[in-house]
Amino acid sequence: MSKKNTLPTSENEILRLLQDRSPDKSKFLKKGIGDDAAVFCPRNAAEYWLVTTDMLAENIDFRCEWTIPRQLGRKSISVNLSDLAAMGGRPRFFTVSLGLPSVISRRWIMEFYRGLIERGDMHGALLIGGDLSCSESGIIISITAIGESVGRKVLYRSGGRDGDALYVTGILGRSAAGLRLLYRGCLQPRTRSQREALRSHRQPDPRCAVGMWLAQSGMVRCMMDLSDGLSVDLPRMCAASGVGAEIDTARLPLFTDATAWDLDPVALALHGGEDFELLFAVPESKTALLEKTYPHDLPKITRIGKMIRGRRNLWVHHDGKNRRRLKEGGYDHFRRHCVENEGAIVREGYGKNDQ
Amino acid sequence: MSKKNTLPTSENEILRLLQDRSPDKSKFLKKGIGDDAAVFCPRNAAEYWLVTTDMLAENIDFRCEWTIPRQLGRKSISVNLSDLAAMGGRPRFFTVSLGLPSVISRRWIMEFYRGLIERGDMHGALLIGGDLSCSESGIIISITAIGESVGRKVLYRSGGRDGDALYVTGILGRSAAGLRLLYRGCLQPRTRSQREALRSHRQPDPRCAVGMWLAQSGMVRCMMDLSDGLSVDLPRMCAASGVGAEIDTARLPLFTDATAWDLDPVALALHGGEDFELLFAVPESKTALLEKTYPHDLPKITRIGKMIRGRRNLWVHHDGKNRRRLKEGGYDHFRRHCVENEGAIVREGYGKNDQ
Numbered sequence: 129m130s131k132k133n134t135l136p137t138s139e140n141e142i143l144r145l146l147q148d149r150s151p152d153k154s155k156f157l158k159k160g161i162g163d164d165a166a167v168f169c170p171r172n173a174a175e176y177w178l179v180t181t182d183m184l185a186e187n188i189d190f191r192c193e194w195t196i197p198r199q200l201g202r203k204s205i206s207v208n209l210s211d212l213a214a215m216g217g218r219p220r221f222f223t224v225s226l227g228l229p230s231v232i233s234r235r236w237i238m239e240f241y242r243g244l245i246e247r248g249d250m251h252g253a254l255l256i257g258g259d260l261s262c263s264e265s266g267i268i269i270s271i272t273a274i275g276e277s278v279g280r281k282v283l284y285r286s287g288g289r290d291g292d293a294l295y296v297t298g299i300l301g302r303s304a305a306g307l308r309l310l311y312r313g314c315l316q317p318r319t320r321s322q323r324e325a326l327r328s329h330r331q332p333d334p335r336c337a338v339g340m341w342l343a344q345s346g347m348v349r350c351m352m353d354l355s356d357g358l359s360v361d362l363p364r365m366c367a368a369s370g371v372g373a374e375i376d377t378a379r380l381p382l383f384t385d386a387t388a389w390d391l392d393p394v395a396l397a398l399h400g401g402e403d404f405e406l407l408f409a410v411p412e413s414k415t416a417l418l419e420k421t422y423p424h425d426l427p428k429i430t431r432i433g434k435m436i437r438g439r440r441n442l443w444v445h446h447d448g449k450n451r452r453r454l455k456e457g458g459y460d461h462f463r464r465h466c467v468e469n470e471g472a473i474v475r476e477g478y479g480k481n482d483q
Numbered sequence: 484m485s486k487k488n489t490l491p492t493s494e495n496e497i498l499r500l501l502q503d504r505s506p507d508k509s510k511f512l513k514k515g516i517g518d519d520a521a522v523f524c525p526r527n528a529a530e531y532w533l534v535t536t537d538m539l540a541e542n543i544d545f546r547c548e549w550t551i552p553r554q555l556g557r558k559s560i561s562v563n564l565s566d567l568a569a570m571g572g573r574p575r576f577f578t579v580s581l582g583l584p585s586v587i588s589r590r591w592i593m594e595f596y597r598g599l600i601e602r603g604d605m606h607g608a609l610l611i612g613g614d615l616s617c618s619e620s621g622i623i624i625s626i627t628a629i630g631e632s633v634g635r636k637v638l639y640r641s642g643g644r645d646g647d648a649l650y651v652t653g654i655l656g657r658s659a660a661g662l663r664l665l666y667r668g669c670l671q672p673r674t675r676s677q678r679e680a681l682r683s684h685r686q687p688d689p690r691c692a693v694g695m696w697l698a699q700s701g702m703v704r705c706m707m708d709l710s711d712g713l714s715v716d717l718p719r720m721c722a723a724s725g726v727g728a729e730i731d732t733a734r735l736p737l738f739t740d741a742t743a744w745d746l747d748p749v750a751l752a753l754h755g756g757e758d759f760e761l762l763f764a765v766p767e768s769k770t771a772l773l774e775k776t777y778p779h780d781l782p783k784i785t786r787i788g789k790m791i792r793g794r795r796n797l798w799v800h801h802d803g804k805n806r807r808r809l810k811e812g813g814y815d816h817f818r819r820h821c822v823e824n825e826g827a828i829v830r831e832g833y834g835k836n837d838q
Binding site for chain 1: 497501508509511512515516520521523525526527528529530532534535536537538539540541542543544575576578579580581582592593596600609610611612613614615616617618619620621623625627629631
């Protein structure tokens, strides 16, 4: 949120160090650092188990003036459950560590836990432990979520191939539109559109049911969640799969209401963060079956482009016209630089980075 | 560390709320909130799995002037592994979320991870994920450790009975003595005693091997780790077991060298925090066998007293004389009040509180 918040070392550099020093040398470990969650298989267990962790810091990842504690609790757990959803995992447990300044009220703490627990409950995740600490400055929230595979079906970022169709769930850019409303001082929605945008930003709902269905379907090659915007996350999935991609902006599921607020829905969809929708790749031969069998009661899925040959070969076009390179229009995530003047709220884990 | 660091609500209050709202309603869950770690059993798995989390905040739990990053990394993971040790768990994995101020150096980050990974490695715990975030003030470290039982043998805080003998591992009060040296400006040890005390405080070693052996032995009724001092932790184990206790200060494994620094070894042993030794109860009928079979190459164990009838019936005496009530001489943990003028470093999780 603040442009001063830069760190002297890049997340990729740390990721490389960790992967060198901490190779996947446990016999239980199926996937270590480098995907949305780590995956391990307990001895003799029927299922794989998934672990993911995220930290949210006040005035970096959220502002207390912009959210009530119950919403913040919901969002904090949702961000973690989205990482489980991204691999097709079923949420089971979570722990939460809280660093709290001394000025915080009892009511704030209780309401935060309330939001946390009710949203976890909604997705089957039970709070099983945690820690409380004083913080000398702002609120710090660190959550670890633990999930279970369904039938050992786990989807990774890798596995996509040249020619695979790319899909996303839901609508892209709505959360980023909500954030821009907040920057403009619109804290209370006056219209349905504003309500939707603010809700997407303040309390996104993780796509757990969709993730599990897709992993189960056997039709999906790779998947991840969109936490930092398509222009940042798509290159990560492509890098993990060793391919490129092209996106048709005419097909993107846009939040068109943002036009009325002088915002560009396409830019929001490409570069807006925190949608927590799923991005996944499907072999061309299975797209018809997928679209036919995908349950109507789950959030809609939209085909937005395809994977193509060549690493870093990333393009956008509009219905075949105006083909141009897809640029990371978002942020340098770890450094949390904001490209746009209005700023943005970003977060990124090194468990969720391109390798 | 600062007396201003008070929170408006007690940890016990939050614990009660969480236990009410988050009952152990998962079929996988063996133990939720309220012990050193949560315990769950994956479907069909041969072993139980344990999860614990801790947050350390700069100037609350540590000071950068007093420790080098590699030591801090070692301590951060050790604090978590100690919670697994307390239940007899074998460390397997851990995740770490870091909130870092922008002034931090690349070298600091790398050295911190180095300490973290090497100490994890020493105990069989592999870094499998994490998150990096900017922090507006100090460093925040949040670790979640995951372990496996050995033969489904897990020890809880509950289970102790009237008449059971109480034992501790290692030496008590040495870490607290080290902390007092730091408060006095003694950052570089000049004697063997100083080196030992500072080492105990800066980079305690979790008693994982002892914990596993004791859980396996079948001779131990209940166990926990000493993170906040005997006078605080013993009442927790007694409360969980529904008994009282009496401690013989003549038997305590003291750090007697502290006398030379005008410190009271008995007070340090009773009220000093962060020893990360194990406290456990053994039926009187098994004490002889325990002492005979306990491996010589593990840290020594010392019998310090026994469990007695009556909740909150907690006493200390010196070789049968001067019997007096055991008072919590440490801190009101969650509020982090320091009783002694020299202050102290304390930390406590609600997964590690009396119920």
